[in-house]
Amino acid sequence: MKPATLLLALASSAFSQGEGGSFPAVPPVQAKTAAEQAKTFQLPPGYRMELVLSEPEIKEPVVTVFDGDGRMFVAEMRTYMQDIDGNGQREATSRISMHTDTNGDGTFDKHTVFVDKLMLPRMILPLGKGQIVVNETDTLDLHLYTDTDNDGKADKKELWWQGGPRGGNLEHQPSGLVWAIDNSIYTTYNSFRLRWTPGGIVKEETKPNDGQWGLGMDNHGSMYYVNAGGEKGPVSFQAPVVYGMFNPQDQFQDGFKELFPAAGARDFQGGPSRVREPEGTLSGFSSGAGIDVFRGDQLPAELLGDVFFGEPVGRLVRRAKVGNDGGLKVLQNPYQPQKSEFLRSSDLCFRPVNMTNAPDGTLYITDMYRGIIQEANWVNPGSYLRKVVEQYRFDKVTGLGRVWRLTHDSTKKVKQPRMYSETTAQLVAHLAHPNGWWRDTAQRLIVLRQDRSVVPVLEAGARVHKNYLARVHALWTLQGLGAASPALL
Structure with missing residues (x-):
């Protein structure tokens, strides 16, 4: 037998044994309390995970964002995979909750349901005070929800942009809705971007981006997408997608796609070929999600720009350093020599699905915390994954969820933002803030206000401000006000 034929036969034999082999009874996976789960996290020295929110305040969280006053909005996909067959997933009983720190002590102590009766909400963009733009599954339409009486609940709904229906598997639909430094609003999957103008929303064509769940931006406005279905990891971060999709093979350090989880149960949609034996852990990319670039000021500077x-299938969070090789961005796992990761957990229900830069200068991690993470399409009757799910009773751990704050021994408490009550001139000052969240949010609010009284201050800042990031934001803010001029470039 030829070597190639022999290898193929062995691979086929191994896979068939995994598909039809023995799945012995094991103790069912058990959900841990948040306090118990906190003890399972493995992090570099000095770092820790602090609980921000958990059930019953939230269930099945998938997105976390903040408005100009630091209030936190959480999209909760409350119908996602509540049983092994995904029955009732498209019932409109999901919601977006709002959480407020009423006394500035860093604890979100007031909880309201801002919008309910939603069908698997997947994108949130905060605008003015008491306003968020929301996208639900199976549609590209964007609706603006407004709380007109300041009771913490939206009482007005308007069509913000009409995109029309969007079908397909719910895992493979757009995410993001990120208002970027260039004042364009980006999403994954879509080959277009949106732009807010005083006269309405403008659609601008781009090239494809190959992104799926999650979208982030660095300090210079470069967007970072991530691809799960193709097991690719980060994609389309080399150049703006308006110019094309560029993903060279050497944009990753050798071995970057290898994962080093702390625990696993062979519950991978890729089957036995994705299992690292004898540990039973995930060997490579499978479900990359919720990408962001750290831009805060309350974690060690070594993380800035990472x-x-x-x-979530591997129960870990990957940290990637961004190197430069002759102008090409190259991602590398700094823990690869130790065969480790920045954050991993031995809790089989840890499901980190989103990363968010926060007003307090730290990084928030949205943990869907559940047994089964894959959608019903990947657990069909008779499939390898379904047998593992049934073996561990992963489908029985649902209706939970946590939001965590990544902190460090050096993290300090900072003041809450109160941007909605500030003058436009005060917002301009935030364009030099060391935390990227403050710069982005201030720029967005200035553009939304269309207050051209600050144009002279912005022009001066664009020319002479000692902080180059403040100069960049000043230029783009002028562009958003329709006041940019060639003389400034």
Whole structure:
């Protein structure tokens, strides 16, 4: 037998044994309390995970964002995979909750349901005070929800942009809705971007981006997408997608796609070929999600500009350093020599699905915390994954969820933002803030206000501000006000 034929036969034999082999009874997976789960996290010295929210305040969280006053909005996909067959997933009983720190002590102590009766909400963009733009599954339409009486609940709904229906598997639909430094609003999957103008929303064509769940931006406005289905990891971060999709093979350090989880149960949609034996852990990318670039000021400077994304099937968060090789960005796992990761957990229900830069200068991690993470299409009757799910009773752990704050021994408490009550001139000052969240949010609010009284201050800042990031934001803010001029470039 030829060597190639022999290898193929062995691979086929191994896979068939995994598909039809023995799945002995094991103790069912058990959900841990948040306090118990906190003890399972493995992090570099000095770092820790602090609980921000958990059930019953939230269930099945998938997205976390903040408005100009630091209030936190959480999209909760409450119908996602509540049983092994995904029955009732498209019932409109999901919601977006709002959480407020009423006394500035860093604890979100007031909880309201801002919008309910939603069908698997997947994108949130905060605008003015008491306003968020929301996208639900199976549609590209964007609706603006407004709380007109300041009771913490939206009482007005308007069509913000009409995109029309969007079908397909719910895992393979757009995410993001990120208002970027260039004042364009980006999403994954879509070959277009949106732009807010005083006269309405403008659609601008781009090239494809190959992204799926999650979208982040660095300090210079470069967007970072991530691809799970193709097991690719981060994609389309080399150049703006308006110019094309560029993903060279050497944009990753050798071995970058290898994962080093702390625990696993062979519950991978890729089957036995994705299992690292004898540990039973995930060997490579499978579910990259919730990507962002750390831009805060309350974690060690060594993290600034690093890319973070979840690998929920692997129960870990990958940190990637961004190197430069002759102008080409190259991602590398700094823990690869130790065969480790920045954050991993031995809890089989840890499912990190999103990363968010926060007003307090730290990084928030949205943990869907559940047994089965894959959608019903990947657990069909008779499939390898379904047998593992049934073996561990993963489908019985649902209706939970946590939001965590990544902190460090050096993290300090900072003041809450109160941007909605500030003058436009005060917002301009935030364009020099060391935390990227403050710069982005201030720029967005200035553009939304269309207050051209600050144009002279912005022009001066664009020319002479000692902080180059403040100069960049000043230029783009002028562009958003329709006041940019060639003389400034």
